[in-house]
Amino acid sequence: xxxxxxxxxxxxxxxxALAVDQLPVLADEIRWAICEQxxxxxxxxxPNLGVVELTIALHYxxxxxxxxLLFDVGHxxxxxxxxxxxxxxxxxxxxxxxxxGFPEPRESNFDLFSVGHAGTAISTAVxxxxxxxxxxxxxxxxxxxxxxxxxxxxxxxIVNGVAMEGxxxxxxxxxxxxxxxxxxxMSIAKPQGAVAGYFDRIRLNSTYRxxxxxxxxxxxxxxxxxxxxxxSHRFSEMAKEAVTEDNWFEKxxxxxVGPIDGHDIPTLVDMLCEVREFHYPMVLHVHTVKGKGYExxxxxxxxxxxxxxxxxxxxxxxxxxxxRSFTAAYSDAMCDLMxxxxxxxxxxxxxxxxxxxxxxxxRFPERSWDTGICESHAMDMMAGMAKTGLKPFFxxxxxxxxxxFDQAFQxxxxxxxxxxxxxxxxxxxGGDGAVHHGFCDVSxxxxxxxxxxxxxxxxxxxxxxxxxxxxxxxxxxxxRYPRDSVSERFAEECPPFxxxxxxxxxxxxTPDAAVLGYGVMALSGVEAAEAIGADAKIDVYxxxxxxxxxxxLIRSLIERNVPIITIEDHTVTGGFGSAVIAAxxxxxxxxxxxxxxxxxxxxxxxxxxxxxxAEAGISVENITRVLRVVMDGKTVPVVITEPIxxxx
Numbered sequence: 001x002x003x004x005x006x007x008x009x010x011x012x013x014x015x016x017a018l019a020v021d022q023l024p025v026l027a028d029e030i031r032w033a034i035c036e037q038x039x040x041x042x043x044x045x046x047p048n049l050g051v052v053e054l055t056i057a058l059h060y061x062x063x064x065x066x067x068x069l070l071f072d073v074g075h076x077x078x079x080x081x082x083x084x085x086x087x088x089x090x091x092x093x094x095x096x097x098x099x100x101g102f103p104e105p106r107e108s109n110f111d112l113f114s115v116g117h118a119g120t121a122i123s124t125a126v127x128x129x130x131x132x133x134x135x136x137x138x139x140x141x142x143x144x145x146x147x148x149x150x151x152x153x154x155x156x157x158i159v160n161g162v163a164m165e166g167x168x169x170x171x172x173x174x175x176x177x178x179x180x181x182x183x184x185x186m187s188i189a190k191p192q193g194a195v196a197g198y199f200d201r202i203r204l205n206s207t208y209r210x211x212x213x214x215x216x217x218x219x220x221x222x223x224x225x226x227x228x229x230x231x232s233h234r235f236s237e238m239a240k241e242a243v244t245e246d247n248w249f250e251k252x253x254x255x256x257v258g259p260i261d262g263h264d265i266p267t268l269v270d271m272l273c274e275v276r277e278f279h280y281p282m283v284l285h286v287h288t289v290k291g292k293g294y295e296x297x298x299x300x301x302x303x304x305x306x307x308x309x310x311x312x313x314x315x316x317x318x319x320x321x322x323x324r325s326f327t328a329a330y331s332d333a334m335c336d337l338m339x340x341x342x343x344x345x346x347x348x349x350x351x352x353x354x355x356x357x358x359x360x361x362x363r364f365p366e367r368s369w370d371t372g373i374c375e376s377h378a379m380d381m382m383a384g385m386a387k388t389g390l391k392p393f394f395x396x397x398x399x400x401x402x403x404x405f406d407q408a409f410q411x412x413x414x415x416x417x418x419x420x421x422x423x424x425x426x427x428x429x430g431g432d433g434a435v436h437h438g439f440c441d442v443s444x445x446x447x448x449x450x451x452x453x454x455x456x457x458x459x460x461x462x463x464x465x466x467x468x469x470x471x472x473x474x475x476x477x478x479x480r481y482p483r484d485s486v487s488e489r490f491a492e493e494c495p496p497f498x499x500x501x502x503x504x505x506x507x508x509x510t511p512d513a514a515v516l517g518y519g520v521m522a523l524s525g526v527e528a529a530e531a532i533g534a535d536a537k538i539d540v541y542x543x544x545x546x547x548x549x550x551x552x553l554i555r556s557l558i559e560r561n562v563p564i565i566t567i568e569d570h571t572v573t574g575g576f577g578s579a580v581i582a583a584x585x586x587x588x589x590x591x592x593x594x595x596x597x598x599x600x601x602x603x604x605x606x607x608x609x610x611x612x613x614a615e616a617g618i619s620v621e622n623i624t625r626v627l628r629v630v631m632d633g634k635t636v637p638v639v640i641t642e643p644i645x646x647x648x
Contacts, residue, residue, distance in 0.1 A: 001028070001029065001032045003029050004025070004029070005018070005022065005025055006029040006030060006033060006087065009026070009082070009083060009087070010085050010087075011084065011085050012059045012060075012063070012065065012083055012084060015056070015060055015083055016060060020266055023056050023057075023060065023265045023269075024265055026056060027052045027053050027056055028293075030052050030056075030079050031049055033082065033090065034048050034049065034078050034082075034090075035049065035294060037090050037091065037093050038093070038307065038309075039309060039310055039311065039312070041094055041095065041309060042094070042306070042307060042308045042320075043078075043093050043094055043101055043306065043431065044075035044076070044305065045291070045297055045305070045306070045307055046290045046291035046297045046301040046305050047073070047075050047076040047154070047290060047305060048076055048077075048078040048079060049291050049292045049293050049297055050076070050182070050184050050288045050289055050291060050292045050301075051079060051154065051262075051288060052079045053262060053263045053264070053265050053288075054152075054180070054182060054262045054268060054286055054288060055079040055080050055083065056079065056083065056265060057265055057272055058150065058152070058180070058272065060269055060272075061269060061272040061273055061276055062150060062276065064084075065109070065110070066147060067139075067149065067150065068125065068128050068129070068148065068150065069110070069112070069152065070112055070113065070115075070121040070124055070125045070128070070150070070151045070152070071113075071115060071152055072115075072118060072119065072120060072121030072122070072152065072153035072154065072163070073118045073153070073154055074116050075102060076154055076182070077102060077103050077111075078099075080103075080110070081099055081107070081108070084108055085108065085110075086099055089107070093431075094431030094432070094433070094606045095431070095606065095607060096605075096606070096608075096611055100114075100605065100606050101432055101433065102116045102432070102435050103115055112128070114434065115435065116399075116432065116435025117399075117400065117403065118157035118163075118350075118373045119162035119163040120163075120166075121151040121153050121163075121166075122153065122162075122163055122166030122167055122170055122179060123163075123166035124151075125149050125150070125151035125166070125170075125179075126166055126170050126173065128149055129149040129170075129173055129175060129177050132146065132147045132149070133173075139176040139279065140174070140175045140279055141279040146176075148178070148276065149176065149177050149178065150179075150180060151166075151179050151180070152180045153180070153181055153182065154183075154184065154288075157373050158181060159373060160373045160374055161374060161376055161377070167179070167249070167252040167254065168252055170253075170254060170281050171252040171253025171281055172253065173281045175279060175281075176276075176279045176280070176281075177280075177281040177282070178276075178281075178282060178284060179254065179281075179283045179284070180283075180284050180286060181258070181283055181284065181286060182262065182286055182288055183286065183287050183288070184287075184289060184301075185287075185290070249285075254282055255280060255281070255282040256282065256285060257271070257275065257284055257285065258285025258286060258287070259285040260284070260285070260286055260287070262288035262289075263288060263289065263292060268286070271284065272284075290305075296317045303319075303353070305353075308320045308322065322485055324459070324485060324486050325483075325485055326424070326456070326459075326481040326482060326483070326484060326485075326486055327354065327355065327356040327424055327483075329459040329462055329463075329486050330355070330356045330395070330422060330481070331356030331357070331358070331359045331360070332359070333459075334346055334356065334357070334359075334360055334395070335359055335360055335363055335364070336463075337466060337467070337470055338360060338363070338367060338368075343390050343391045344367070344393065344470065345367045345368070345369075345382075345385055345391065345392045345393065346360050346369075346393045346394075346395060347368065347370070347371055347378050347381065347382060347392070347394055347395070348370055348371070348395045349371050349373060349374055349375045349377075349378045349396060350372050350373040351397065351424075354397065354425075355395035355396065355422070355424050356395065357370065357395050375396060375403040375404040376404045376406070376407050378394055378396070378404065379394060379404035379408055379411065379412065379419070380407045380411050382394045382412075382419045383407065383411040383412045383415065383419055384411075386412075386417040386419050387415070387417060391418070391420070391470055393420040393421075393422055393469070394420065395424065396422070396424070397423070397424050397425040397438065398424070398425050398426040398480060399429075399436045399437060399438050401421065401423060401438075401441055405444055408421075408445065408448070412448075412475075413448035413449065413450065413451060413476050416450060416474070417476070418472060418475060418476070418477065419476055419477075420466075420469040420470075420472075421445075421478035421479075422478070422479060423441050423479065423480040423481070424483070425482070426438040426455070426481055426519070426569065426570070427439070427480075427483075427519070427569030427599075428482075428569060428599070428609050428612040428613060429482075429483045429609070430483065430608055430609040431607070431608075433604075433605045433606035434603040434604060438480070439570055439571045439599050440571055440574075441478070441480055442546045442547075442568075442570050442579075443570075443573060443574030443575060445476070445478060446546065446547050446574065448475070448476055449475070450474050450475030450476065451475055451476045451477070451478075452474070452475070452476070452478075452548070453480075453546040453547040454468070454469075454477070454478065454480070454497065454545055454546070455479065455480045455481070455518050455519030455520075455543070455544065456479055456480070456481045456520075457487070457490075457517070457519050457522045457523055458486050458487045458488070458489070458490055458494075458520075458523070459491075460491065460494035461542065461544070462479065462481055463494065464496055464497050465479040465497055465544075467497075468496065468497035480519060481519065482569060482609075483609070484520065484609065487520070489523060489526070490505065497544060499545065499548060500545050500548035500549060500551065501544065501545070501550055502542060502543045502544055502545070502550040502553050503541065504539070504540075504541055504542075505522060505525075505526055505540045505541060505542055506526065506529065506538075506539065508538075510560075511537050511538060511539040512536040512537050512538060512562075512563075513538050513539070513562060513563045513627055513630055514538070514539040514540070514541065514562050514563070514564050515528070515529065515538060515539070515540045515565050515566075515567060515623070516553075516564060516565070516566045516576075517540065517541065517542060517566075517567045517568075518543045518567065518568040518569075518575075518576040519568070519569060520569065521567040521568055521569055522541065522542040522543065522567075524567060524613075524618065524619075524620050525540045525565075525567055525623060526540050528620050528623035528624040528627055529627070531621075531624045536631055538627060539557075539562070541553065546568075546575070546576040546579050549576070549583050551587065554580060554583055554584050554587070554589070555589060558584060558589045558591075558593065558594075559589070562593075563594075563595070563630045564580070564594045565594075565595045565596075565626060565630060566580050566594065566595070566596050566597065566598075567597045567618055567623060568596075568597070568598045568599075568618075569598075569599070570598055570599060571601070572596045572597075572598035572599065572600075575596075575598050580594060581594055581596070595626065595630060597617060597618050597622075597623065597626065598616070599616050599618075600616055600617065
């Protein structure tokens with residue numbers, strides 16, 4: 001496609017200079033540019049294709065250099081970025097020096113929060129709306145030129161508990177406040193729950209077809225200024241009749257209009273021009289098609305929600321293969337457990353494909369659940385199942401685990417219930433960047449009495465850890481594993497997991513140093529030892545447990561004066577290495593020979609996983625350097641959180 005309009009858009013001001021009838025052409029160009037780039041680098045495709053017209057209309061009507069725009073599920077932000085001066089970053093999407101895949105204030109003042117978790121936009125928007133009101137900057141009937149606030153929420157994140165809390169407070173605002181509900185009939189996967197069914201019924205309502213005329217007539221009947229406030233009840237009743245007999249949002253005190261067609265730009269512009277002048281909290285319900293514009297993405301929006309690089313050959317779409325993933329390994333292992341043990345159940349929170357639970361849902365639908373975007377509920381539901389004697393497993397991205405910390409504390413750990421957590425995307429996640437790194441699961445779970453924390457280094461160890469968890473009844477247990485391909489280096493049958501026992505990968509009678517690797521970092525330790533070769537004898541252990549750690553091994557190494565290096569794809573603050581130090585201290589041992597390597601206390605942004613490991617100082621190359629320095633008896637920082645520079 002020849003791009004004629006998109007190259008001329010360097011800011012929303014350029015967009016506003018276009019005629020409305022030119023905007024559909026711009027939408028086609030934006031959609032094409034996004035698709036062509038995601039083919040090369042991967043990224044969130046279907047969510048962005050679905051909001052192109054809606055994003056254009058929002059920027060055409062509002063001034064988000066002055067007004068406030070907050071995104072929920074930030075993976076629908078690509079069109080927004082292209083309209084706000086960042087088209088030159090698109091060719092390095094989700095790479096170093098390129099466009100982040102989520103809103104990122106470091107890139108532009110048009111991005112207010114770096115956000116990748118669902119349900120947050122309404123609450124943060126309420127905070128900004130109240131802040132502007134207190135400082136005299138808000139758009140009100142008395143100050144019509146003040147800052148307007150818009151929260152764009154989509155992919156079924158409206159059902160998230162935090163979103164509900166935000167709606168409850170938004171309805172109390174005495175000023176302009178707009179929630180744009182991007183209702184595409186999807187979450188990351190198929191939306192779940194009663195609220196999803198409610199939106200299905202609204203979309204099928206016959207009044208949807210006449211909403212354009214009804215809404216315009218409705219707004220024409222409302223004068224400006226104080227009269228708007230006086231007529232709010234009438235507005236409410238008319239809007240209700242225009243949509244449904246029982247409008248859900250009005251229970252929160254928000255006036256509601258819609259659904260309207262989210263791909264009809266003239267209608268969107270007309271409607272937004274009207275609601276822009278309404279000084280009252282309200283919801284604009286917009287119906288869009290996820291994956292709009294391409295048959296393959298519209299027909300399979302789940303697969304093309306966030307695909308790997310792909311190639312289109314006529315009617316055939318081929319996704320790039322990068323080897324067997326930990327997620328696929330988990331999926332097969334979980335199904336095997338469910339086949340062997342009828343008391344095993346599993347759930348995920350809106351990530352059936354991303355966590356591998358989709359196969360369980362297909363094979364064991366009576367014992368598998370996708371709860372939708374509600375990690376807190378999922379954790380509590382699993383606690384309830386554990387209380388009845390079942391063996392529940394909760395598959396969740398590490399980055400989303402902290403959203404259920406309170407429930408892991410109160411309803412699981414405090415009760416001593418054996419809920420089993422399977423933490424996908426643990427550690428550094430590559431292109432999704434800082435918003436999705438799983439960097440603190442050990443820190444937040446290790447505080448719980450009775451918790452058992454594990455990491456898998458490959459597929460056999462993942463299977464062995466799940467089998468251990470199946471029979472572990474003393475409390476909360478978890479296993480973490482990365483967004484990566486499984487190694488076949490130690491593909492032989494894996495010895496069973498025993499609480500607090502590491503697995504030796506290579507050992508010597510009189511080692512010069514010992515590497516204790518947590519999870520896949522044990523494999524990096526093996527590579528570093530091999531890089532040194534016959535120059536030294538280096539023991540390498542798959543630590544397996546961060547709680548409890550292998551106290552016998554730690555004592556043996558320290559008493560033999562063997563330097564210890566711990567390596568983890570997790571923050572060193574409260575991580576595996578800290579647990580090793582604490583165990584040694586509790587045994588009255590000298591901890592000065594222990595060096596911790598892990599994620600630094602600064603944010604690591606988008607790029608490849610290898611680039612991120614190098615930045616964190618835990619690449620094989622840097623582990624090799626640290627080993628040489630330690631064995632030379634030179635002074636090494638107790639904590640290595642940056643690539644160590646060795647002078648020769």
